[in-house]
Structure formats: C-alpha cells, structure tokens
Amino acid sequence: MPQEQQPAHESGGLDHPQAERTLLNAASAPAKHLDRSFSAAEAQATVSARETPWQDSREACAVINGAWQGTWSMTGDAILQAPSTLAEAGVRERLISRWHALHPDISAGTSVQDFASDQQRALFALCSSYKDILLPAVPYPPSIAEPGAAMDAVLLHCMRHIGEAAATIKRNNDAQKREDAPEEAPRDQGFTRPKVLILQPTRNLAQATVLRMCQLAVQETRKDSIQHKQRFMDEFGEQQEEEADEMDEKAAKRKRQQKERLDSVRHGRLLDGNTDDFFRIGIKFTRGSVRLFVDFYDADVIVASPLGLATLLNDDSASADKEKAAASGDFLSSVEICVLDRADMMLMQNWAHVLSVFGALNRMPSEHHGADVMRVRHAYLDGQGSHLRQTVVLSSFAHPELNALLRRSCACIAGRAMLQQHFQGVLEGQALQLRQKFQQLPAASTKEAADARYAYFTRHIWLSMKDSGALGQLVFVPSYFDYVRLRNFMQAHNVTFAGMNEYATHSELARGRSYFADGRARVALLTERCLFYHHTRLSNIRDLVFYGLPDHPGFYADLVQMASSSRAAHSSQQHASVTVLFTKFDALQLSQTVGSDRASKMLKNSKSAFIIC
Template sequence: MPPPSKKSKRLSRKDLQQLKDYGELDPLSSASGGNDLDELISRAMSKNGSHRQAEVRFSSKKGRERYERHLGKQGAFLPKKEKSARPDAYSRLLKSLGGSSAIPAKRTAVVSDEEEEEEEEEEEYAAVDYDKSEHGGLPATDSEDEAAADYGQVDAGSDDQDEQEGEARSEDDLSEGEEEEEQANEEDDTEIDGFKEVFELKDYLAAHVADDDSPLAHKKLAAVTQKEYKQVPIDDPILRNTVLFDTGNEGIKERNPRPLKQRLVKPFHKLNNSDRFTDYQASIFNWFDQYRDVVYAGRTIEHDDELTTAYALHAVNHVLKSRDRERKNNARLARAHATGKDAGELRDRGFTRPRVLVILPVRNSAYRFVEKVLRLLSSEQEMTKTRFEKEFGPGNEDDSKANKRKPADYQHTFAGNIDDAFRIGIQLRNNAAKLYAGFYASDIIVASPIGLRMTTGAEKGERRDFDFLSSIEVLIVDNCDTLLMQNWDHVMHMFTNLNRTPKKDHGCDFSRIRNWYLDGTSKYRRQTIMLSDYLTPEVQAVFTNNCQNIEGKVRIKPSYAGAVTDVVAQVPQIFKRLGVKRLLSAADDRFSHFTEQVLPDIEKSAVGDKHTLIFVPSYFDFVRIRNYCKERACSFAAISEYSTRSEAMRARMNFYDGKISFILYSERAHFFHRYPIKGIHNMVFYGLPEHPLFYSELVNLMLTSNDETAASELLSCTAFFTKYDQLKLERVVGTRLVTQLLTSEKSQYTFA
C-alpha cells in the first residue's frame, strides 16, 4: 500500500479558519455530510476515524512559545509542560478552541510553522499499516497478537477471547502502543530518529547479536571451532575458583552499569527485598549479562532463591530488550515507508519467536521460576494462572510433613509437585504474561527433558517437530545434578536439536532474520547457562563440546573440604585406587577386580558377619553385579530406584535380621528415597557417589542404625576409585588431597 500523500493530510490556514463554524470539533460529524472539508477536519482530529480529539505537537521550543503567545492574546492558556501529545492535553486544547463557554465561539486556531506540520505528518505516518511483503517487518504496533501472526505462530492453547481481542483491536490501541514505545525509548536513552543508540554502547546484548563481519569476530569464531581458548584464571572473592575461556583476548569485561530494562528495576527490587543485587547475585549475573556461556558447579540450598531470581531476571530482561528492538525497528520501517526513504537492513529476529529455553527437572522448580517471571513483569493480568496453580502448585501437605524426616537437600528437591514430565510456553505481553501459549507464540519455554522429548518426537518418528528450537538465544539448564539422576540422554537429545535450520518457514519474514541465522551459525551466538551442585563428566562434556559461544565461556567450580570431614562415625575409611589401562576399559577392569577379589572376601566374611552394604553409583553396573550374583546363587537382596516400597522394606528387614549376606544399593535409590538402612557393619563403595553428601550419610548410617552391642572395631568402610574419578574423589577427600591420591605410588589410603 503506497504511503498517503502529504497533500491529502495537510490543512491550510484557510481550512483551519473554518473550524469556528463547526462548534465542537467532533471527528464523527463528517459522517453526516458530504463536505470534503468535513472529512479533512475529521482526519486532522483523529487517526483513521477513531474517537480521538485534536492534536497539536511542537518540534521546537520556539514554535510552542509562538503558539502560547497567540493563545495569550485570545485569553486562553496552554499547560506548562506537554511532554508528549496525550488525550487530556487534546481535551484542554479543544475547550480553548471553542468547546468551552468561557471562550468566545468565534476563534481562530493557529498552528505551528510548516516544519512542525511536516513533523506531525511523520508522526502520523508511523501508525500507518503497510504491506510487509513489500517493505519487510511488522506494522508499527505494540500488539503481541499481531506480532505473533507475522511469525506464523499457531497458539494451540490460546482462548477464543484473545483471538477476538486481537482482531477487534482499534486505532486507539495503536496510539497507546506508540506512546509505550516512546516511553521505552526514553527509558533506554535511545534517539530513534538520529539512529544514535546510547544503550548499545553500554549493553553487551547489542554487540553480541550484531551482524559483525570484523576481523575480531572471525578470530572469535575460529577460536571456538578449533577449540583454541585462552584460559584466564580469575580470583573471584564470591564465586572463588573461576576460569574464563577467552576467544578474543578481551579478558574480563567492564561490568554493565545499566544491565536492566527500566521497567524491571522496581519489580526486581520488590522481588529481591532489596534495592540492589546481593553480592552473590551481582557476581553471577555479571557473567550472565556478558552473554558468555556459564557452567556454575557451586549451587547450594542457601543461595537457591538468589540464583533462581538472577537467571529469571536475565531471561525476562533478554526478551524485553529483544522485543523492544523489534518494535523500534517496526517504527523505523513505517516512517521510512511513509516518507519514501530506504530504512536499510533491520535484522532483529530468528526463524521463530521463542528466544529463551529453560530446562528444569520437576514441576516444583518450574513453579518457582514462573512465579518469579510473573512478579518481575508485574502483570496486570496473568492469563490461565488458575490452571497453572492447579498443575504446578504445591502438592499434598501430608507428603511435605513426611519429608521433614529427610535431609535438607531432599526436602528442597522433593517438596511440592515432583512430576518430571511437563512443558509450558510463556508469552510476554505489554501488561500481561500469557501462560500455556503455543510454542510458536511463546517467548520463553519452560520444560523438563522428558517433556521436551515428548514434543520433539522420537528419533525416527513421523511427527518430529523441533523448529521452535531453531532460534533459541539463551538456554538455561538448572539442577543438572538432578537431571543426571533422571535420564541425561534426553538432555543430550535436546542439544542436538537446538539451533537447527527449521523444516518450514512458519511465515517468518526473511528480510528481518539475522544473517547468522541464515548462515547456519546461530549455535555460536547462543548463550548456554548450566547450573549444578557439582561438576560431573557429563556436564564437563557439554561445556567442552556444546558451549560454543563466540563471546567465550566461564567455568565456576568451588574448592572442597571433603565429605570425609562430615563423617562422625569412628570408622576406618580405606580408599583403594584401581589400576586401569584406559577409560573405555575402566568399567570392565573395575568389575573384574570386584568379582575376583572383593566379592569372594565378602562371602567368606558373611559366615561371621552378614551385614555388608554394597553401594553402586551406576545403574548399568548395578544390573551387571545383580545378574552375576544371581548366577552364583548368592544370598543377597537388591534395592534400586525401580524397587517397590514393599520390596525395599522386605530387603531391609532381611538385611537387619541377618537372613541375607549382603545388599546391593543403587545411588538413584538413595537419591529418590533416602532409605534409613539399619544394621550396616561393613560398607563397600563399588564406586564413589556423585553427590558428596551421600558418602557421609551412608557412612554415618553405620553409627545411627546399629545397636549398642555393635563394637566400633567391627565396622569398616572401603571405597574404590580410578584415576578417571578425579571429580568425585575431590568432593569426597577434598581439593587439597585429591592430587596426592591420584598420582602417588601408594594405591591405598586410610582415613580414621
């Protein structure tokens, strides 16, 4: 649609002189007559026939003063400050021009100079709809429903009422969107007309997503693809051991003085119960805001709420900044179209709308995250909140009371709804957050690995759909330690489907898609944040192979005093290092040593003492040992995560009564149930546990679960490890001693 001609929009002084003949300047009065002047006046008083009153704008202080002087001569006045044209200013001006009995009816309305009329026309053209297929981009509107349509989004979970509201949207809403856009510009210190963007000089997001073709950008990309990082140790007083893997020799960047959108500042202060970041939040959020990949392996229960607030704030902040950039570019395109100018390339989006993906293990953690998102948005309307409370809210209070007998970490993980199959889309609107939005209409997707796997489909299924993951710019994976206890394969399946070229275009506007999406290099712009209680080989592998951000990456891993310091039972703890040839044969070498040397000794000692517990961290090793013991007809019982309550109780009773020689116990069974197994005299760790707390908990069970007749000299604890168990061993014996146990000529160490 061609831009409206200036001639049809401009009012001459002669035309405006005739306003006195029309009394109250009703924009609808033209509907009753066929006078061309009526229609002209209606256009001047409203936009496209909407119920809006007269509008006078000033582009300079000089023009305003001339107008005030004229009104002063006529006995009228103008408000002292008119920051921008608002409806209440229109109504006051209308009264002064003839709508009030205090002013004579015969008055002449004087407008500003020619230059001011042209600027008024430019502002008016910014709200004109146009054909995006010819000029690219979206209309200059703040309507999220209309913006969603330009992404080709189909919201399966949306209500009919929402669709009707989007279709029946009036021009008044358009103007309100423009006003909010002006307010966003003021908040961001941005001068759109001059293409000078102050906040881009301070904000790392603008530099991170820019289509940079500089030598430095090519150097960063080469460093990532060839894995040639410069490791920079950082002594952080809060996070402690931090290593920066730098790609462009930029080192530690200066902290952003204005990291948040202005509209998030007050809600964040209210949510955080403070007018500033805590020291812990400031340290971790600084790495988030630099858009570097982050692997943080020092998450604790004490800082859980602060950490969740920090990454929820980062996710919302990223979406709001990105969406505001799109809206401002829409206005630029509209003005350029209206004036017949070329706006140039304005690339500000990906193939699909979702920008942030948050992976969480259970619904209670998703509930905490979404609640923080809603509070940060200060939504006037939180759509489908009732359904969300029902499906994700706290569970049965009786279960919570039963969990109080468990350790603190267990209560935190399994409080409330612990269903691990869920997915929910969040669409951020101007004054509301819509939950259960369709994935292609969502800005943030929150899901569990299995819930996301159910959506993307099987590897060779016919209904595979992962296009909504094609434009993820921020990936947050929290509670990695809990995800490892579920099924890590689902997490790796997610990584293989991220930032792939979609199979369908989904109605996207290719003129607005960033070049690095079209080039297939978007995975090098994705920020990956992984948070865990401790570092594991699986998380380290993701850090090495899947964290490929050109801005570099950061690994934060604390030092450990060692779980052996938490053991209160007077038990000699023996650590034996197994000699293995290579990593691929480590499992077989461990199994051979156990079946040839350890298990025969356990069966011999069972003649005098039948209270041995064998802890097996890997379920595959657990099944292998169980099958071997069944073939040899050993007197034993097995408790795994798949054992029923009755099976576990029967095994524990037989073990305590001495009816069986030993019991096999998997790490996942301990994680999900924390069975208080009684009567343990001999503890054998087939392998060290991933979670260091499990080591001290199980060893201390030997003290709390035995009667007074069990002498301490009869108790023993033996743990086996290999040189490939460095991370586990460090958490158990401490950072100071781990190197000695791994490299010393001695293969056996005793802690008393």
C-alpha cells in the same frame, strides 16, 4: 505471521519502548551480543577451543572472583566490572521497578545495592557478558516457593533479554514505516520466535520459575493479567491428596515417614510438591499481560523438562501438521539463551534427554514458519546460530557430564566461564572412626573402568565378603547399569540380598531395609538414585563397599556415618570397614570426597591402595 508484526514484540511484557529510556549511553548488553559480527574462521576457532577447555583463562574483576570460594576460568573478553545497580547495567526502568517490588528487603545503601548479595551481583554480570556459564556451587534451597538468588539473577537476565529484543523489533518496525527508511531491512530476528529455553527437572521447580517470570513481567492488577493461570496452578501445583482419615492407614503413615526423611536431608526441599518430570509449556509476553500454554511457535519462552521436550522431538508417530511441526524441533532453531537449572537433579534422571535437547538446538529449520527472511540475522542464515546462544548451567556440585556438556555442545562466540573450586572434602571435621580404604584401579578408558571395577569386585571384594560370612554388608552402586550387573552376579551365585534401586516400590524398599536390618539378607545393593529420591536409611551396616564414588559428595559422608553409627551399636564387631573403588576418571568425585589436595596426591602416587582412618 511474520515476527515483526507480532504484538508481543512490541513490548515483551514491559512498558512501551518509546516510554522507556535506557540508562546507559552505550548499546545494551543484548544488542551488543546479538549484533556482533564474526567470521566463519572465528566461529570455527570457538569450536576448536572446546577441545582444550579453560586454557585461555582471563582475569575477572575482583567482585566476580571474590564472590565464591574458587576462581572463575574464562575464555573470550575479560569482565572488567560488575554493576552495583541495575540502572548502571542498562536495565529498563520498568523491569527495575518489578525487581524492587519482588525484593523489598534490598537496601539501596549497601555495597551491592540492587542485588541481594555479591554472588547475585556477580552472576548477573556474568550473564550480561553472554558467555556460556557453568556454576557448580548453587546451594540447595530452604524452600521451593520461589527461585533462589542465583536463578533470580538468571531470570532477570532472561526477562531483560526478551524485553530488549522486543523493543529493538518495535523500534525497527517504526523506522521501516518512515519515508526516509533505509532500503536494507534490519537484521533483528531469528527463524522462529522462541528466544529463551529453560530446562527444569520437575514441575515444582518449573512452577516457581514461571511464576517468577510472570512477576517480573507484569503487575497482576487484572484477572487476565496472567492468562490460564488457574490451569497452570492446577497442573504444576502440588497434587491434592485424599484426607488422611480416608487414605489407607499404611499409605498415610508411609507418606508421613517419607516427608520426615526428606525434611532431614539437604536436598529434601527439591522433592517437596509436584515432582512429575514430564511437562512443557510455552509462554508469551504481551503488553501488560502474560499468556501461558501458547503454541511453541508463538512463545517467547519455553519451560520444559528434558524428558518432556525430548519425547516431543523424538515423536515419530506425529500425524497432524501441528504435531509434525513440533516434532521437527524447528521452534528451537533461534534460541538465544538456554538455562539448565538444578542440573545436578537432572543427573539423577536420564541425562541422555538433556543431550537430545541440545542436539536439536539452533539447527536450520525444515520449514519457513512465516519468518521474514530479509530480517533474519546473518548468523542464523549461515548456520552459525549456535554461536549466538548463551547456555547457563546451575548445579549444586561439579560433575564430568556438566563439563562435557559445555565442551561439546556450547560454543558461544562471547566465550565461556566456569567456577573452578578447590575442594576441602566431605570428611573434614567429621569424627568418623571407620577405616576407609581407597583402591585405585587401572583403566585406559571409561569402558575399561567399568570392566575393571566389576573384575576387582568379583575376584577380590566378593571373595572376602563371602569368606567372612558377616551380616550387614552394604554395596553402594552409583549407576543403575552397574547395579543390574551386580544383581545378576548375586542371583547367579544364589546370594540372598536386598536390592534397593530407584525403580523399587515403597513396599519393596521397606522389605529390603527390614531384611537387611535383621540379617535375613546379609548383603544389600543400594543405588545413588534410590538414596536421592527416597533417602533410604539403613541400620546394621558392618561393612560398606563403594562400588564407585557417588556424584553427590554428601552421600559419601551420609553412608559412612550410617556405618559408623551401626558400628557404635555393635561395638563387638571389630571388622567394620569402608572400601572404595575408583579410577582416574573419578578424579572430580574423588576431589569432592577427600579434598583436592589429597586427591591429587592419590592420583599421582604409584601406590594403588590408600588408607584413611
């Protein structure tokens, strides 16, 4: 069915466009962006600029730069103002009404008016600029029952975009029916219907996102206002467990202990509920209702995990026509907004799946899929659709992979914006009495860095560990691949060690902690993902080796605190220390750990060893 005839385009789940009025005389932000014309040379300039990121920084308005601790670096047009009200931003009355219903605590008399905070206001202004955005300063939520303030602003932007696109198509459909209609058809569509792709790491976070979008779209006054809602709640809600008295006693105790551990850590709420990472769902907004679980080619929004979408795109076994159409990835050909929420959590999964999804975005479709080619935007016909796509990345911390994603896979014609932070470090204000040695290793590439790390560990650190014969020697390893390398080394040298990684079972982890605590295993290997998912707490740590700095800066402080506590419990042990290996490629992790100023001095210094006490 050609897109201009599809019912969802008549309203996008909002009030009928003819009954709405836009509260700004100027064209809406979505229309300004999508109707923007650009030459092939301009598109190529956007691609070329990715190789020298953030060189063309522009001054942002005071509200945006003052909302976070840091400065926004931008390319493209400057953002001169941030709207105080949604009406000022040109948002339609229906969506404003739904927003107010969801945020009854927002006072119209405050300086931020329609927004919960200056940060939310600033982020909505950034989204409305249609720049690619990287915000690596989103705090962990106190609850996952609903999205945080940052994701709320992004979802408001997405719903506005869908509604404006639907209104434009409906308005053009009506104009085409008039006798005085222009001969040339309006260019107001893409090859396929899906306009928004939202990637979430787990079902619990996806559930909060989908429910929030439904709340912004419709008021649930009828049983069928949200179709297939019960199925959605069953599949994305928390899995029902057996009653405690019917469960195995050890399993019940283990579950309680794990929940207690998660409740005690900063990211614990992210792991509360259904944490399955394999899912995908299409959502269609029609007048007065929302349909869940629709075919992707009928969807306005696709919410999926990187794994769920990547496996579909890489499915070579598809046999039926419908399966082949999905595997082709054509439904991603005209995505106009792509959101990565909790990208930091995706780093704890397989990041290659994220890259696989981005590789499939905005490619020329392999089939027609019923689109009216006369109404497809020129940018899509010219293979320049990626320059119309806005990407929004939300993370709790900065990471080189996130920077690389924007540099290599995002080239929106509107430009880019990234929050540049000046880090204080995680050791500030903490009474950690251990001697911490930071050892810089020379390396000309990331591959050389991995080999240099292994060589230094096996030739220097391990010999010292072996000669000391001390118990309680913990080696923290950020990467599972490095973990395997060290595990094989330990096995080759007949070392009794406790291996704790993300693939270990609960019983294996418990056994490893016990062996390490009572000295049956004097060495332990611990991966970052194991610490993230299980928050493994260890006692009896006498020496702590960071084979590499953790991606989560808070994990460094956590582990050093564990070692410090162990030292206090064994005051006679004077040898306790911390050793950290790093290279120049770990500059970002180093800055978040020791602070930007200290990291800069360490990286520029001709010395290779630095002591922090």
